[in-house]
Amino acid sequence: MNDTLASAPHQAGGTPLEPTEILxxxxxxxxxxxxxxxxxxxxxxxxxxxxxxxxxxxxxxxIGLTRRQVETEIAKPFWRR
Incomplete structure (x- = not known):
């Protein structure tokens, strides 16, 4: 058996999980x-x-910002950097 598949986490049904699911x-x-x-x-x-x-x-x-930069930063949702 392939080492990659053997070490990959699996769901209850035995199928490998996608990387995003693992994260x-x-x-x-x-x-x-x-x-x-x-x-x-x-x-x-x-x-x-x-x-x-x-x-x-x-x-x-x-502080070296323009009005446009400030408006752009203020408009971002909290989850965005």
């Missing part, structure tokens, strides 16, 4: 917490950036 099943609680923390940080950062652009637009220039 989905290997998430631990710690990695899920890490993902959620990253999402929360992105959401908070984008909210703060939006507030800064409204309240103190001159600070946006000071």
């Amino acid at each position: 989905r099943r290997n998430y631990s609680l710690a990695s899920l917490r890490s993902i959620i923390a990253a999402w929360d940080e992105r959401k908070r950062f984008r909210w703060e950036l939006e507030q800064m652009s409204k309240d103190n637009p001159h600070l946006i220039d000071d």
Whole structure:
């Protein structure tokens, strides 16, 4: 038997799992917490950036961003980098 097939995880029916299925099943609680923390940080950062652009637009220039870059960043959903 082929070594690759012999070592591949299988479903209950005996068929090999797809790589994406294997990745989905290997998430631990710690990695899920890490993902959620990253999402929360992105959401908070984008909210703060939006507030800064409204309240103190001159600070946006000071950090070297354009208005378009700020708008693009603010528009991203929290799960996107």
